Every structure is written in structure tokens, then in C-alpha cells.
Amino acid sequence: MECYHLAQKAVPDLLEHLKKIAPVYAPHQKGEKSYSFERVTHASEVVLDYNRTMLSLKKFFLPPTERLLQYSIQKQNVVEEEIKPEKRIFFGVHSYDMQAVLRLDHNMIEGHPEPNYILRRQDAIFIGISFEPDDYHFSRSVGIRVEEMEGFDLFLNKVDTNYYLFILNKEGSDLLKGFQKLKAVKDIVRFERNFKNKLKYHYNRIPEVFQHVYHSEVWQKVAERCVGCGTCNLMCPTCYCFDVMDDVALDVKSGERRRQWDGCMLTPFAEVAGGENFRDKYEQRTRHRVYRKFKYITDQEGVPWCVGCGRCTAFCPAGISLTDIVNNLIQDYENQQYAKTGVVA
Numbered sequence: 001m002e003c004y005h006l007a008q009k010a011v012p013d014l015l016e017h018l019k020k021i022a023p024v025y026a027p028h029q030k031g032e033k034s035y036s037f038e039r040v041t042h043a044s045e046v047v048l049d050y051n052r053t054m055l056s057l058k059k060f061f062l063p064p065t066e067r068l069l070q071y072s073i074q075k076q077n078v079v080e081e082e083i084k085p086e087k088r089i090f091f092g093v094h095s096y097d098m099q100a101v102l103r104l105d106h107n108m109i110e111g112h113p114e115p116n117y118i119l120r121r122q123d124a125i126f127i128g129i130s131f132e133p134d135d136y137h138f139s140r141s142v143g144i145r146v147e148e149m150e151g152f153d154l155f156l157n158k159v160d161t162n163y164y165l166f167i168l169n170k171e172g173s174d175l176l177k178g179f180q181k182l183k184a185v186k187d188i189v190r191f192e193r194n195f196k197n198k199l200k201y202h203y204n205r206i207p208e209v210f211q212h213v214y215h216s217e218v219w220q221k222v223a224e225r226c227v228g229c230g231t232c233n234l235m236c237p238t239c240y241c242f243d244v245m246d247d248v249a250l251d252v253k254s255g256e257r258r259r260q261w262d263g264c265m266l267t268p269f270a271e272v273a274g275g276e277n278f279r280d281k282y283e284q285r286t287r288h289r290v291y292r293k294f295k296y297i298t299d300q301e302g303v304p305w306c307v308g309c310g311r312c313t314a315f316c317p318a319g320i321s322l323t324d325i326v327n328n329l330i331q332d333y334e335n336q337q338y339a340k341t342g343v344v345a
């Protein structure tokens, strides 16, 4: 792996260089404390010292809403939306968001491949960047280091005020052709970043905990504060549920089919014909959401389907913390084990 020194003042030049290759998307400040991946027009508007964007890169590959097709009875036709692959460079991506894209790839490509996702995703180039963990990040607890480089083509690791720039594959190397402002690094200084927010157990042990806490009181306690807004689902980079609906024109002769994000914390999600709802209580919905992140898919794939970005906690209007939920479940599990065996788990 080649590594170069990139001075902070050369980052705008690198962005300008990349813009000549393909459209570049990078974090921009949107409010006092919120950030969003947007297309770069002026390098000066890019913010690389950010904690997290409100929405992850998922919005580019699986948009919040999209038209799938239009139909007309008069014309006797159905016209599907045409999606063209587009080379795009995503600059300044944190490791947990890259890992979320890799998990989405699994969901969208394995089994029944989802063509719209694949077409939007296939030519994407990813340039990662390190981050300083805040009070909400806990990606280290789910096995994702700040400097995890899997999935990236280039990676910038901030050291003091400048960067190490790692070239991770041929695509990354090609991106830098003609860019002169790099100096080779001989001795790479390695250091670990500290996470304040942590899960109490190694993630390998968490599915075992979830075998014993389905009826835990923790779910009811969380439900007493939850307002069922669905923010935690809609901001989660690994949630991928959607709803498909037909909008029929008033003359009932034409219409369009749309897809939009849905979430298991929203009341209608598990509603079926006749008005029955399989998860009409907040506690059932919270339990389902958290089991999806730490048990159901994890049992099949061996890794948590939560990447520890902290969005669901940082943006929850009720101040509900996912790490508190899991750590309280671990405590409940330990109490159960102690009551059974007299031994601390």
C-alpha cells in the first residue's frame, strides 16, 4: 500500500483535480450542527472535520423516493424509468458509512438483485477520511476502526493538521495521475482513536445476549419514551426497507408506480388488510428494529448490521440511545445468568 503526505492546504487542489475526472460529492455544512453530502461546486464549501452527515450515502443509491414506472391504459403501455450508471466520486467518507454501503450491497445484490441500486452504485468511487469519535459514535464496538479502509479507493488519515493519503487500488492510483502535490511517506505513525461511547460486550457475544432478552423489561422502558417518529430507521445507513405504491390519475386511465423509504418504527409498517397490525406497540417495534441490527442478519452474516454511526441516537427526538438499550439488555442478561447459576456472566 503506497502512502503519501498531503498538506491540508492542498486538499482544495485535490478536489479541483478530481472534479475534472467525475462529479465529486463531499460533506457540506447545512445547519449549525448538521452536514450533508452534496455535489462540490466550490472546494471551499467542503467540510472535512465533520462528525456525521444526517443522511448517509444510501440516498445516492437508494433514493428516499423514486418513480419506478409510468403506465397508460389509453396508450396500452408501461414505461420503466431508465437509470444510467454514472461515475461519481464520494470524497470524505467515514469508515462506518463505507461499511454500511458494503452491507447494503449484500442486501441489494445477493438473492434477488435490485437493478436500480446496482446501476446507481456500480461506478461509484470512494475516498475515505478519518474522524474523531464524538459522544455518539461506537463503530469500534461493532468491529469498525476509524482507519478501516475496506471498500475505499483512497483513504486520508488525518495526522495533526495534515493527512496521510493511502492508495488502495488501481482506481485510486489512476485518480491521482497528474496530481503533483504529494510527498512519499517512509515511516507511517500508527495510532488508535479513542471511543467514549461503547458496547459493554465484544460484538461476537451480542447475538448470545439477544437469545435471552426477547421478553426483557428494557423494551417497555424504551417504549415509554419513544414517539414512533421513525427517524432512527430513516437515518440509518443500513436500513433498506421501502414501500411501493401506485398513484392513479383522476381519470383512472394512467398512473405511476413509486417507491419510497419505509421504516419498522412507523405504525403502518406491519399493518395488513383489515387493519390488523403485527407490531402495533412501540415496544414490539423497537425490539424488532434492534434485533434486525444485532441478531437476525448477524446470525446469518456473522457481523452486526449496525455500523455504530450514532445517527439513531444523535437525532432521536426522545433522546433514546441505542448503546444504552444494548448495554441495558446485556445487564438484564447478566442478571438472568446470575440468578440461574450464581456466577457473573
Ligand code: SF4
Pocket (backbone or CB within 6 Å): 225, 226, 227, 228, 229, 230, 231, 232, 233, 265, 312, 315, 316, 317, 318, 319, 320
Ligand atoms: S427516533 Fe427515537 S422516538 Fe423516533 S421512533 Fe426512533 S426511538 Fe422512537
Ligand code: SF4
Pocket (backbone or CB within 6 Å): 232, 235, 236, 237, 238, 239, 293, 305, 306, 307, 308, 309, 310, 311, 312, 313, 322
Ligand atoms: S442502528 Fe443506529 S448506530 Fe447503528 S447503523 Fe443504524 S443509525 Fe447507525
